Amino acid sequence: MPDRIQKPQPANPTPGGGGGGESPRAPRVEKPNTDELLKRMRKVDPDQAKRYRQRTGQ
Amino acid sequence: MDIQFGTETEIGITREKPDGLDVVAESIALVRSATAPGVRMRWDYSCEDPHCDARGFRVKELLQDIDESNYFAQDAQRTLTFHEIKSDLVLRNGARFYNDHAHPEYCTPECSRLLEILQQDYSGDSVLIACAKALTQNSDNPVLLYKNNTDFRGHSYGCHENYLMPRTLTWDVLSQAIVAFFVTRQIYAGAGKFGWEEEDTFIKAGFQISQRSDFFSELQSVDTMQRRPLVNTRDEPHANNELYRRFHVIIGDSNLSLYSTYLKIGTTCLVLQALLNGAPLERVPKVSDPLHTLKMISRDTSWKWYCREASGRPTTAVDIQRAYLQLVKEYCTGLDHDWKAVLDAWEQVLNDLEVDPLSSADRLDWSAKYKLIEEFRQAEKLETNDPWLRSLDLAYHLLDRQQGLFYGLLEHGAFKFPYSYDEITCHSLCPPPSTRAAVRGRCIEKFGAAVNATQWDYILLHGAHKKIELDLRNLFDPNLIKQSLKIISAAQSVEDLAVLKFAKLV
Numbered sequence: 001m002p003d004r005i006q007k008p009q010p011a012n013p014t015p016g017g018g019g020g021g022e023s024p025r026a027p028r029v030e031k032p033n034t035d036e037l038l039k040r041m042r043k044v045d046p047d048q049a050k051r052y053r054q055r056t057g058q
Numbered sequence: 059m060d061i062q063f064g065t066e067t068e069i070g071i072t073r074e075k076p077d078g079l080d081v082v083a084e085s086i087a088l089v090r091s092a093t094a095p096g097v098r099m100r101w102d103y104s105c106e107d108p109h110c111d112a113r114g115f116r117v118k119e120l121l122q123d124i125d126e127s128n129y130f131a132q133d134a135q136r137t138l139t140f141h142e143i144k145s146d147l148v149l150r151n152g153a154r155f156y157n158d159h160a161h162p163e164y165c166t167p168e169c170s171r172l173l174e175i176l177q178q179d180y181s182g183d184s185v186l187i188a189c190a191k192a193l194t195q196n197s198d199n200p201v202l203l204y205k206n207n208t209d210f211r212g213h214s215y216g217c218h219e220n221y222l223m224p225r226t227l228t229w230d231v232l233s234q235a236i237v238a239f240f241v242t243r244q245i246y247a248g249a250g251k252f253g254w255e256e257e258d259t260f261i262k263a264g265f266q267i268s269q270r271s272d273f274f275s276e277l278q279s280v281d282t283m284q285r286r287p288l289v290n291t292r293d294e295p296h297a298n299n300e301l302y303r304r305f306h307v308i309i310g311d312s313n314l315s316l317y318s319t320y321l322k323i324g325t326t327c328l329v330l331q332a333l334l335n336g337a338p339l340e341r342v343p344k345v346s347d348p349l350h351t352l353k354m355i356s357r358d359t360s361w362k363w364y365c366r367e368a369s370g371r372p373t374t375a376v377d378i379q380r381a382y383l384q385l386v387k388e389y390c391t392g393l394d395h396d397w398k399a400v401l402d403a404w405e406q407v408l409n410d411l412e413v414d415p416l417s418s419a420d421r422l423d424w425s426a427k428y429k430l431i432e433e434f435r436q437a438e439k440l441e442t443n444d445p446w447l448r449s450l451d452l453a454y455h456l457l458d459r460q461q462g463l464f465y466g467l468l469e470h471g472a473f474k475f476p477y478s479y480d481e482i483t484c485h486s487l488c489p490p491p492s493t494r495a496a497v498r499g500r501c502i503e504k505f506g507a508a509v510n511a512t513q514w515d516y517i518l519l520h521g522a523h524k525k526i527e528l529d530l531r532n533l534f535d536p537n538l539i540k541q542s543l544k545i546i547s548a549a550q551s552v553e554d555l556a557v558l559k560f561a562k563l564v
Contacts, residue, residue, distance in 0.1 A: 042438075057213075
């Protein structure tokens with residue numbers, strides 16, 4: 001892992017973030033809880049990809 | 059480092075119940091739902107020209123997908139104006155967010171450090187997530203956004219990279235030297251895909267390490283939507299075109315893993331810098347039949363990635379990458395600590411991929427996705443061609459922190475980061491401080507209502523009595539940018555910006 005580097009100062013530090021969405025939570029550092037992930041996966045609709053259609057992009 | 063960089067990411071959009079969905083209308087509505095501070099519908103399209111070819115000519119027209127011709131006719135029936143359909147929003151971080159025909163697209167501002175591109179990419183994801191939330195409110199049919207590159211029907215959309223660099227490196231050398239790098243970079247930059255496709259067609263089930271490798275069928279061309287090339291020849295620097303080249307890279311996957319993005323952009327910058335520093339073409343690896351090898355590597359389920367050099371000698375993708383790594387070590391000797399760290403991370407991931415590919419699942423999208431979904435497949439006793447696997451693949455890319463599978467892994471500490479997570483994520487919508495994006499962003503934030511028009515390389519503002527154009531085509535000196543930011547901060551009116559060295563009254 002590369003060492004951490006000094007945090008840069010924002011060029012225009014307006015407080016509040018301004019519409020960037022929900023605040024991120026720092027990930028937990030313990031070993032992944034696979035059971036919880038498997039639960040999340042079981043909620044995925046098996047047919048979701050069948051219904052998914054996009055236009056070609058770039 | 060003489061290179062600045064950024065990305066343009068097209069997003070897949072649908073609803074939970076997609077019957078009768080108009081993806082263009084959805085994309086427009088999504089972009090227009092943004093509440094992040096910025097300037098809307100002031101993007102100047104008149105100076106864009108994607109027909110200029112780096113090989114020294116201008117093409118008459120671009121290839122279009124067959125479906126697209128019909129779609130264009132449909133779109134012509136819409137009651138919205140061109141600018142309303144595009145709905146460009148230039149954000150205060152200097153980014154661009156708009157509807158690119160049928161996909162919401164977020165373009166980061168120009169960055170000069172790898173931490174910055176991770177911050178800006180993360181900010182874009184946050185803007186998109188906020189938009190989806192806003193559009194879903196008061197609806198029983200949630201918006202779903204996918205940061206991926208395919209619909210598993212052969213319709214691909216891109217995550218382009220841009221590298222703004224001195225024009226001293228000739229196109230002939232650049233376009234030859236980069237081919238084997240792009241063919242093999244997918245072993246760490248690929249996002250993984252449970253399906254094989256070609257343009258407009260799903261071929262069959264099966265895992266491969268890249269989302270995009272199925273869609274490249276030319277070595278070089280200016281096209282981006284059909285018969286896509288390994289090396290895109292678009293010559294549109296958005297800067298002084300006598301001094302600068304914007305190398306427009308269309309072959310990469312959309313990455314969610316911050317480490318994958320770090321490696322993808324970082325290694326590409328280093329290879330380009332080595333070439334700028336004089337790494338000779340005869341020392342650069344050449345791969346036999348690059349288009350075939352690209353797909354072969356992506357679809358190789360042994361993960362040994364055997365291939366051949368142009369001479370016919372057997373080699374592997376890992377060894378080709380090592381040859382580029384060696385060139386960088388020899389020709390980029392003055393790297394600072396931050397860039398040396400990329401070299402170490404690159405070398406480490408190549409070693410890991412050679413010995414135990416899935417040990418990279420703490421850094422790379424493709425291996426993280428494969429490991430997660432394969433574990434699920436076995437637990438649920440699914441066949442390897444079960445369509446559910448493609449739905450799970452989609453779910454990995456879902457931009458939703460509560461439902462997306464990437465975010466599930468992230469939440470549970472499955473990923474390493476090249477910088478601290480807080481450094482990357484707490485930098486909300488501020489531009490990179492040492493590139494011209496800071497000037498653009500500061501003007502947008504402070505004088506947004508006065509912005510008449512903007513592009514990557516200029517801003518036109520109207521004051522009470524005068525119009526002022528800020529010409530950003532040559533604005534790459536960090537000291538000048540720093541001084542200019544002080545002037546902009548102190549300015550009481552648009553007219554006060556006239557003292558900027560790159561301002562002119564129009």
